Amino acid sequence: MIWFDKCNPFPVLIYYVAVTALSAVFNNPYYTAVLLVSAVAAFVMCRGRLRAALSFCVVFLLTFIVNPILSKKGATPLLFFGDSPVTLEAIVYGLNSAALITAVMFLFYVFTKTVDSEKLLYLLSPFSAAAAMTVSAVLRFAPLYVRQAKVISDQQKALGFQGGQSIPARLRSGARVFSALSTWALENGITAADSMACRGYGTGKRSFYSFFPFKPSDRVFIAAELLLTALCAVPAILFDCSFNYYPNIEPPAMSVPLAVSFTAFSLLSFLPVIFEITDRIKWKYLLQKI
């Protein structure tokens, strides 16, 4: 997903918020299915790991089971679990929720791959400079502490201070390493804070420079997603397009507004994939010219 990677983080964030919110509000298996397919396509395009995909499938199965067990609604009992009924409606509903959650897991996997810490800060900065500063410092400190914890535990081991392999002994030595790490971290933290003060932190309003320009393609992306979101949401608000599960499964009647909404949603979900493919074609064409 090179195109998505190079995109300004704001439209990317809007995309995620829009598709997850819309599909959750509609809660319609057809919408959910489209979202799942597009999420898997994005996952494949960003070269997601097979192991991650397998773990999402496990999540799918688990969520699918939860609803029929918990929910006692629905008019069509298929089998009984002790004395509680498992209904067809609850199964269908569970299938939809499971697919929705799995789609969101796939989407967030892609999100985590495209929105790195730098972009996260960029997204956070307009809301709160202090919070962004804190997150930036945490992002710097956390890996540093993980490394230092290893250094301390190696050093302790090499001096023969580490106890045996039993669980209480390991817990004790873990706590000792963590305690030493904390002393180190607090001590260094003060130096870091003083160095921030030396460089003028807190003397006035902090300015913010973005390294992510708004390219023309980002504007197109924003415009497209806002338009599609509106096209998807407005017909659904004006006309009743809701999918009823209980007591009996009742899909909304086919109508023009529903068709518009569904088409807009499908286009919106596939927007990054579409942009990625056109971008690939464009580059192929550009390369031929070069």
Add this chain to the structure above:
Amino acid sequence: MEILTAKDLSFTYAKSDVPALSGVSFSVSEGQFVTVCGPTGGGKSTLLRLIKKEMTPAGTTSGELLFRGVPVAELSLRQSAESIGFVVQRPEEQIVSDRVGGELLFGAQSLGYDRERAMRRAAEIADLFGFTGRFSDRTSELSGGRKQLLTLASTLLTSPSLLLLDEPTSRLDPVASADLISMLVRINRELGVTVIVAEHDTSRLLSVSDAVMFMEGGKITAFGPPEEVLSERPSDAVLSDMPTPVRLFFDTGVQGTCPLDVKAGRRVFSGYTESKPDGERKSGDPALQIEHVYYRYDRGGSDVLRDASLTVNRGEIRFIFGGNGCGKSTLLHCAAGLYKPYSGKVKLFGKKPSEYGDGELYGGCVSLLCQDVSGAFTYETVGDQFRGADLSGLPFDVTPLFGRHPYDLSGGELQIAALCLALLSHPRLLLLDEPTKGMDASLKKKFSEALSSLASAGVAIVIVSHDTELAAQCADTCSMMFDGGIVCTAPTGEFMRGNAFYTTDVCRMTGGGAI
């Protein structure tokens, strides 16, 4: 025009009765390069911290300290942040952003510079320091030397006119510290920034300084151009921190002007010779055998150790030299059995590390002190760490340190306390990684004597270091490491004479006549 003037300046820390600075007077002109030196606790660091009001510790000040005619305490925080830069000892601690760009622009952002002003300055500074195109690199992936340069670059972004540095090279290897100092000289000469450096190791600083300041016991004992100050013999404590040419000049009593660096020293000492045994391999049983070892951190990574072989006998002191990232520390970790090589053999006293029983390996066979020895201390006082231990056989008396917190010790004291911890189990093989960091010359001498007496008791000692002077004092043999392997091993004298860079200054000046 004076940029900084002190008149009868005194300072006493909040919880102390003894003044850390007493009656200090001096003035520094605009554009000068000043080196402050003297023993630990002499007041160098305190003086620098008084000049930068954000760093001033709790305590009482008397006398006057003026920055461009304005008392330092009356500068606004903004003025102080903008016009006085401060760089501390450990670069790792000063960096607060996870990316190079964020760190570089930190000061400009804090002072609310607009984008154009900040980026213009950032472009210049990044080009000067070689950070162009590296803005989105992670700061954690930079080497120690680059980290220190980044801190310096970030400090310079707001165009300070005075730059203060508190022992900036004490954590760096010789190559990186030479880089840093040549950058400081450029900043001083090309940008006109006044620079004040407090440092133990003055070997590269003395010849580039416009003035040196000797501080001892909270007082300035001498201040002026280096040639002038060194026209007579300084006190022993100050002399021990001076570069080798200066020390040799006063020790040998040669006539003429005092040479400030190796280049000048060559003229004075070219015919000088001194007979000293070369050192030799000890013929005891092998204590550590490393045979064709290969190691990498993960399967996809590149080899850190590549066909490394090394044998150290009982009673031998072996130094290993080599640039940063050549695998020295990894080799020590493998020797201590902490890392398992994927190919090749490591044997300690004829047995593989895995053949030792639980608690046997680190309870009398081998001890390792890593580069950052603070990891050895997990309690709140030094005394707690030694609780119940038998202190009789230790080479240093650590009991005076018992009441103190490990982080309140000086660098040298911390190293000594850690060495004693490592000796508690009476190891037969001692592995040390840069053990003399933060030690002043007199402590270093005691340290090398302690190592020699351990070795004569049959302990094998392997030291990874950049400290050629220490090696010349106590090593039997030295090895050179390069690109994951040991490329040569020789008795110390032969090793030093054969090298151009990893050798002592004396050896360089005398062309091998002495080491």
Add this chain to the structure above:
Amino acid sequence: MRVIENEKARTAIRIAVPAILTGAALACAFFASDGRKYVVITVICALLALLLFAAGFDRRRIGSRRLVLGAVFAALAVAGRFIPLLKPLTALVIISGVYTGAETGFLVGATAVLVSNVWFGNGPWTPMQMVSLGLIGFFAGVLSPLLKKGLAPMLIYGAVSGVFYSMFMDIWTVASATGSVSLAEYGDALYHAAPFTVSYALANVLYLFLLAPPFGRKLQRIADKYGL
């Protein structure tokens, strides 16, 4: 990219917009009779609460030391998750709230979750987790005079916050799995999650027992040494 130049107006908007939207979202939750939009509403509420906090937090200038101290705590909480057998996240959030104040406590809780999820996986549940741990830190700060009195109040607070965290996150579990939040289903979910709830509470008590006293001493030392 500054749309509104006036500083005060911008702050006002930053606070007002999430505040109004939170109200609107809550109103929707009450009046949406088909009870199907709970997932969206919970997530939106959580997000808005975070924005509201962030905007308020920015208005108060906090010194570099307090900010870094917060970052150190959050980073320790994240790093602690990598040490075998040690999961000190909630315990550290509580300690930081007690010693560095309510706002910093919230900030530590929220950022610790956000950053550790960079490694352990962000998702739509992230805002909920951020809010719940943030609140745990916040109330630790509010109750700080009480909690500082001894280890026992601290341990009790740890147990209570373990239960609170589990109950709070179960709202999300129920909303996302069944689409509606009826009391019966919520009760059922709480019943099924009881073992987890108990383990959260016990873990918090254990880690607070291990960590709170040494951290108190460490922070006292830092305060003495550097004059905080």
